[in-house]
Amino acid sequence: MAEEEQVLGKAYDARLMRRLLGYIGPYRRSAFAAIVCLVLGSACSIVQPYLTKLAIDRSIRRGDIGGLAGIAALYILSIVLVFALNFGQTMLVNLMGQKVMRDLRLEIFRHLQRLEAAFFDRNPVGRLMTRVTTDVDTLNELFTSGVLSVFDDIFTLTGILIFLFLLDHRLALAILCVLPLLVAVTLLFKIKVRDSYRRVRTAIARINTFLQENITGAAVVQIFGQERKQYRRFTAVNREHLDANLQSIFYYALFLPLLEVVGALAVALIVWYGGLQVLSGTLTLGTLVAFIQYSDRFFRPISDLSEKYTILQSTMASSERIFNLLDTPPAIISPEQPAARAVERGKIEFRDVSFAYRPGEPVLRNISFTVQPGERIAVVGATGAGKSTLIALLNRSYDTGGGAILIDGVDVRDYELAALRRSIGIVLQDVFLFSGSVMDNIRLGNRSIGAGDAVRAAETVHADPFIRRLDGEYEARLGERGASLSVGQKQLLSFARALAYDPKILVLDEATSSVDTETELLVRDALARLLAGRTSIVIAHRLSTVQNADRILVLHHGRLCETGTHQELLHRRGIYWKLYQLQYRDQAPAVATGP
Amino acid sequence: MNRSRYPLLVLAPYLGRYRGRLLVGSFMVLLTVIAGMCAPWALKYVVDGLQQSVDGSRLFSYALLIVAISLVEGFFRFWMRRILIGVSRQVEYDLRNDFLAHVQKMSLSFLQSRSTGDIMSRATNDLGAVRMVLGPGIMYSMNTVTLLVISTAILVNLNWKLTLLAYVPLALVSISVKQFGRRIHDRFEEIQEQFSALSTRTQENIAGIRVVKAFARENSEIRAFGILNLEYVRRNVSLIRLWGVFYPLMTALIGLSSVALLWFGGRQVIQGRLTLGEFVAFMGYLSLLAWPTIAIGRVINIFQRGSASMRRILEILETPPGIRDLEGAEEPPDAGGALEIRNLTFSYPSSPRPALSDVSLSVPPGKTLAIVGRTGSGKSTLANLIPRLYDPPPGTVFVDGRDVRGWPLRSLRRRIGYVPQETFLFSDTIAENIAFGLESKAGEEDILSAARVSRVAGDIESFTQGMQTFVGERGVTLSGGQKQRMAISRAVIGSPDILIFDDSLSSVDTYTEEKILRELGKVMENRTTLLVSHRISTVQRADEIVVLEEGRVVERGTHGELLRRGGAYADLYHKQQLEDELSEI
Secondary structure, three states: OHHHHOOOOOOOOHHHHHHHHHOOHHHHHHHHHHHHHHHHHHHHHHHHHHHHHHHHHHHHOOOOHHHHHHHHHHHHHHHHHHHHHHHHHHHHHHHHHHHHHHHHHHHHHHHHHHOOHHHHHHOOHHHHHHHHHHHHHHHHHHHHHHHHHHHHHHHHHHHHHHHHHHHOHHHHHHHHOOHHHHHHHHHHHHHHHHHHHHHHHHHHHHHHHHHHHHHHOHHHHHHOOOHHHHHHHHHHHHHHHHHHHHHHHHHHHHHHHHHHHHHHHHHHHHHHHHHHHHHHOOOOHHHHHHHHHHHHHHHHHHHHHHHHHHHHHHHHHHHHHHHHHHOOOOOOOOOOOOOEOOOOOOOEEEEEEEEEOOOOOEEEEEEEEEEOOOOEEEEEOOOOOOHHHHHHHHOOOOOOOEEEEEEOOEEHHHEOHHHHHHHEEEEOOOOOOOOEEHHHHHHOOOOOOOHHHHHHHHHHOOOHHHHHHOOOHHHOEEOHHHOOOOHHHHHHHHHHHHHHOOOOEEEEEOOOOOOOHHHHHHHHHHHHHHHOOOEEEEEOOOHHHHHHOOEEEEEEOOEEEEEEOHHHHHHHOOHHHHHHHHHHHHHHHHHOOOO | OOOOOOHHHHHHHHHHOOHHHHHHHHHHHHHHHHHHHHHHHHHHHHHHHHHOOOOHHHHHHHHHHHHHHHHHHHHHHHHHHHHHHHHHHHHHHHHHHHHHHHHHHOOHHHHHHOOHHHHHHHHHHHHHHHHHHHHHHHHHHHHHHHHHHHHHHHHHHHOHHHHHHHHHHHHHHHHHHHHHHHHHHHHHHHHHHHHHHHHHHHHHHHHOHHHHHHOOOHHHHHHHHHHHHHHHHHHHHHHHHHHHHHHHHHHHHHHHHHHHHHHHHHHHHHOOOOOHHHHHHHHHHHHHHHHHHHHHHHHHHHHHHHHHHHHHHHHHHOOOOOOOOOOOOOOOOOOOOOEEEEEEEEOOOOOOOOOEEEEEEEEOOOOEEEEEOOOOOOHHHHHHHOOOOOOOOOOOEEEOOEEHHHOOHHHHHHHEEEEOOOOOOOOOEHHHHHOOOOOOOOOHHHHHHHHHHOOOHHHHHHOOOHHHOEEOOOOEOOOHHHHHHHHHHHHHOOOOOEEEEEOOOOOOOHHHHHHHHHHHHHHHOOOEEEEEEOOHHHHOOOOEEEEEEOOEEEEEEOHHHHHHHOOHHHHHHHHHHHHHHHHHO
16 A cells, blocks of 8 residues: 555556546436536626615616515525525435446456465555545545536636626626636645645555554564664654644645635626726616626635546546556456367466576476376375466466466366366365355355255265354354364365356365364365366375375476375385475374275 | 544644644635626627727727736635635644654554555545545635635625526526535545555455366456456446536536526626626626536535544544553652562453463563573563553562553663564664764764674674665665664663563574673673573573463573573473474484
């Protein structure tokens, strides 16, 4: 979050604005209706000082009480109209704003679903969340109090000017004399405020960075007893923020009164020049009073400007961040003309596959192997040997750096992406549960899996008994990250999830964390049932898994070093033999009674 | 005074510090309002004068008067804003400092139970909302009240019947503000609730994106998000409906008082009971009142948001620090670094299983004790308990013969040089990072010799700016090993009595490790050292080695003794030899 605050956007960027306005497109009827409401509303409210003029000139000075009643009635009518039109306008604009926000949020979310795993490696969760939530909400202000109120202001200003010229063009010209002054004051203010806004933003960014570091590094600060030193540093950063704000306050405090002085100049001109004309009988007193009231309304929109300026700045910054995200093209997408729709048999072939997360640091080097349909493969290797990467490439979480992966003789890149992934069931080591019911977590929103299928899947992998014990059984809610389930239960649940999808190929990263013997036996049996009749690749952490595998692939430093069955590899006394000593041998006594 | 109902009351002492300025500021509000009141009055003279025959020069002086009034008013308004809004920024500054000071005191378990982002947003966004109360909130309120009081006084004086009439709609305004306020508040909370549901869903989706993709569930995720999104919009719209009525209604009610004035005031002018000038002045006052009355709605909004935010800030500020100096805490007379642990059993609050069970150890001053064990065996927990990052139970952990809980926190921690498992460096220069634990400015030579101990000096020399090189995003990216070595330098520079290495050499290769250990040997000679590691190569030279398994001591002895015993330690030793052989293939 913090690092982006450093980027200080412009207050107005035509390119961004055009793009934002593009989102109004589908709702242009509402926008049009809102503008009509706005124009009529402004017109009705502009009439009001004129009614005052009529009241003074036509009734009050002539002593005509009846006429006064008529004017008062007209005035009430204008108030009612203004109310109705304002209401209509507010509703139309805000509803439109909400719809635009809804579309934008959905678009961002949809876009996020299309982006590849590598993108999520680079961008922390918090930052992406901000795009969907806070940034979009900031934009709302642009629609509700920004864009359209600018229209409002412009229209009111021109409307008043027209009225003034109609009433008395000489006096209107006199008021226009102060306009250059007004423009000068406003421009100066704009420049000054932009500078201090920039200072404030920079200071905020520094505060954020400091807080972030000192909260994550709290242990270091505490252990070294440096609370006071860090506190002193923080007060300095905080002080800069204060000073920047005090400077900005100075400009605001100066600008608003200056505007009023300019307004008073206009009134003084009306009083003096208009007064002379009243004396000479070329202007009525009512017109003079109306002019004074108009000049008051004339300056009000301009003083709102300072506020809108700030809104505009923050919305521009937000929209820039949003569009940057939307403009990030997804690197892994479905081919336009998929060669295959679904996996038929489940034959896997790695041809000379290489891969690196970061250039120059290869994780996999020239891996080649073939897995026959229905074959059971175990992958073993030390930490960092590239085992997890192997399975991440299979379902195109990442695309290979070199070589190709073929399933049933078709390059995985030529499959329709969703179909490919549906054909490959994946069980990850760290089971991720969504907040929702147990049932939701098995079906994962797939409507083609019936409740019966889900229960059957759970029964097959021995998840059913513990689910039945939960309060609410299959409808039991799982908390954030499924905190209420044990590690073993989560594993069984994830097996049920994979089984319910009935994939041709199953890829499984066995959990390393130990579970009690009873659960271990359940898991082992569930695993056997899950793998039955499927092509499977298992990153093995259990001795039983390597013993029961048709073939074992030994990865070492990103290379495929040995292949063979458990017994063959042990006899070879190579890498596998060493790995066996390290990882599996200890399990031997417990396994002696295994299946 | 109920703090949970009125959290904003907490701000009173903060404002109290600036009562002088606040007093001047309120005086400025008064002066601004009074000056503003003069303008319609000047108009009265103009209008009345024009009906009789004034001369041109008189008219000119009226015009000048109008400009003069606005200059005076502007002057006061300038100071009003500067002082009152300025004070709000001052209080924001003070409050933020206090916030940090408090967060610094919080225990690790507290900080880890909340996300960094959550704490940060309280210090920035929430504080911002509170600042709005202190600044614009208070200023607008004072302005509105003063304006109402003074203009009412003037208007009643001018014509009380007319005033009464014109105020009926204004009274309606304040009643509806109250009515709306309550409902707006409720709907606002509903929106916030849905917003957090939307956020949670998004957060979960992104955190679990790999599962979503692996099962090709993107579309159903989008559907689920769409439903929450729609509900969020629906709740927003229900608030908008209120706002949509609120503002236009306010404008309409104010308009009604103008009509009332036009109708009854006009009649009174015709009947000769009111001059036309007074009539115009009346209109002027009403338009002065219009904006502040509408502003009431905004002020209410500011106060409501501010009070919700203040509550969130208080959640942190009112949580007492879990680990602090106990009463009567003092340093023991004899220092030297003796470390003793007696029958220590410790569990984290979140876990039912103890992390350490019945551990007893004793390290005489100047000796080295090593602790080995697998991940999760309790090694780091043990290391964390000594400087009281977590508080051990009373009577279990002793430094220099005194229970660490009886030590002043600050002096206890100053005695200990600690190298944490995960290296954390600040984005600052290398020199500042190494000298982090020192009170006074460190000499170049001290820093350099500390850097030599961990053999990071050579690396530092290779950077173009040497010791002044920045670490982190704005500077060089250090390797894991370089970071760990800097953390070692940071720990030894303060010449502590006790050194604790919490698996601190895991990111350096065995060759470098060997060299560092040799250098460290000199530093460790007369210091008590606790060496936590999962690597045998690190610990084999220790005076005593303790093997932990699931929080229990299962073996203890020297390297040679333990190897001969052929137990867990020997097993670990052989495995690591195998690992070394493997990595060399």
